[in-house]
Amino acid sequence: MSFHVDSETGRLRRVILHRPGLELKRLTPSNKADLLFDDVLWVRRAQEEHDRFAALLRGRGVEVHLFGDLLTESLDVPAARTLVLDRVFDEREYGPLATDTLRAAFDALPTGELAEALVGGVTKREYLERHPAPASVRFHVMGLDDFLLNPLPNHIFTRDTSAWVYDGVAINAMRWPARQRESVHFEAIYRHHPLFTGAAAGEFRTWAEGQGAHPSTIEGGDVLVIGNGAVLVGLSERTTPQAVELLAKRLFEAGSARTIVALDMPKRRAFMHLDTVLTMVDGETFTQYAGLGMLPSYTIEPGGDGQELKVTDHPPEHMHRAIAAALGIGAIRVLTPVQDVHSAEREQWDDGCNVLAVEPGVVVAYERTVTANAHLRAQGFEVLEVAGSELGRGRGGPRCMSCPVERDPVS
Numbered sequence: 001m002s003f004h005v006d007s008e009t010g011r012l013r014r015v016i017l018h019r020p021g022l023e024l025k026r027l028t029p030s031n032k033a034d035l036l037f038d039d040v041l042w043v044r045r046a047q048e049e050h051d052r053f054a055a056l057l058r059g060r061g062v063e064v065h066l067f068g069d070l071l072t073e074s075l076d077v078p079a080a081r082t083l084v085l086d087r088v089f090d091e092r093e094y095g096p097l098a099t100d101t102l103r104a105a106f107d108a109l110p111t112g113e114l115a116e117a118l119v120g121g122v123t124k125r126e127y128l129e130r131h132p133a134p135a136s137v138r139f140h141v142m143g144l145d146d147f148l149l150n151p152l153p154n155h156i157f158t159r160d161t162s163a164w165v166y167d168g169v170a171i172n173a174m175r176w177p178a179r180q181r182e183s184v185h186f187e188a189i190y191r192h193h194p195l196f197t198g199a200a201a202g203e204f205r206t207w208a209e210g211q212g213a214h215p216s217t218i219e220g221g222d223v224l225v226i227g228n229g230a231v232l233v234g235l236s237e238r239t240t241p242q243a244v245e246l247l248a249k250r251l252f253e254a255g256s257a258r259t260i261v262a263l264d265m266p267k268r269r270a271f272m273h274l275d276t277v278l279t280m281v282d283g284e285t286f287t288q289y290a291g292l293g294m295l296p297s298y299t300i301e302p303g304g305d306g307q308e309l310k311v312t313d314h315p316p317e318h319m320h321r322a323i324a325a326a327l328g329i330g331a332i333r334v335l336t337p338v339q340d341v342h343s344a345e346r347e348q349w350d351d352g353c354n355v356l357a358v359e360p361g362v363v364v365a366y367e368r369t370v371t372a373n374a375h376l377r378a379q380g381f382e383v384l385e386v387a388g389s390e391l392g393r394g395r396g397g398p399r400c401m402s403c404p405v406e407r408d409p410v411s
């Protein structure tokens with residue numbers, strides 16, 4: 001039983017979720033925007049909502065792996081600990097006077113505490129409760145309540161940091177500083193956790209390695225494994241064309257995919273990822289936000305005649321046609337509930353389109369997106385509702401909060 005994701009809606013077998021913790025208690029009105037949140041959360045309630053989301057998936061036969069456990073268990077592996085600490089404690093971040101001291105202090109922590117520090121963050125005050133101050137300008141100039149290690153509240157959106165595409169995983173380079181440190185945690189997990197290195201894991205490929213502050217950023221919310229060797233990608237605020245070309249080369253070289261359709265999306269926070277406006281509900285049906293409109297698209301395929309990639313441009317009106325052609329079907333079905341523009345905009349903001357399928361035709365959605373859910377039901381889909389009054393404040397729904405690692409094709 002190896003790891004692979006062959007579709008968006010085939011039977012979901014295993015998924016990585018992150019139960020929110022300390023990192024969300026760090027959100028304040030003054031730091032929330034930099035940390036990519038729109039509000040502060042009542043963390044206890046968010047945990048309850050998240051626990052019910054996980055329980056619902058388990059009840060549907062999905063095996064849930066919690067990111068916090070995976071990270072802690074990975075850090076028990078010396079090579080994983082070294083990988084993470086080397087990446088985090090960089091002289092360019094902490095300066096030559098403090099880096100080694102800080103690294104040693106964190107390296108001395110038991111794995112559970114190290115994992116919590118890496119994700120939940122540590123203030124200068126908390127550090128000084130247990131350690132003397134290093135003789136470092138970088139350290140001395142910090143306010144007592146400044147973060148020595150920033151919290152990573154967006155780890156809850158496990159969809160984005162890594163993305164399984166057919167028989168491999170892309171560990172993503174993230175667009176904004178608030179999320180860039182997340183990637184090394186997934187690198188440690190996929191490279192060193194016994195779940196992924198053990199014999200039972202089988203072989204899987206790696207499409208991207210996640211590092212670097214370069215423009216080749218890509219986030220999993222923009223990547224839809226639509227099935228039949230096709231991938232749909234959003235060129236969004238977060239995902240750049242160069243990253244998609246690199247992904248295409250790797251996928252085609254391995255023979256793992258045949259075609260990628262890239263949609264040129266508006267570069268706006270409300271539409272930050274493709275899955276905030278378009279997701280799949282079965283093998284040929286999509287739920288789409290009314291305000292998205294039709295977008296220019298590009299089909300990328302392996303090139304003949306020594307050209308590495310073949311690119312075909314499509315005008316906006318051919319967007320759905322290009323997706324259908326990639327899937328190898330005559331037409332796709334696109335569902336958009338009929339509602340006034342204001343209600344539609346509110347439901348998009350509340351992740352009405354961000355559904356997670358557990359099998360073809362059965363999706364998990366937030367309960368608050370009443371019109372979108374009713375519309376799917378009227379079309380014959382089963383909608384399993386979860387509460388999201390707190391969870392939703394980070395701008396991510398059930399699809400964003402889940403990273404499938406094993407999912408069947410749609411037959």
Ligand SMILES: NC(=[NH2+])NCCC[C@H](N)C(=O)O
Pocket residue numbers: 035036037154157159160179220221222272273275276394395396397399400
């Ligand atoms: N796949 C998604 N739509 N993820 C939503 C991520 C939301 C998160 N606050 C961010 O701004 O990065």
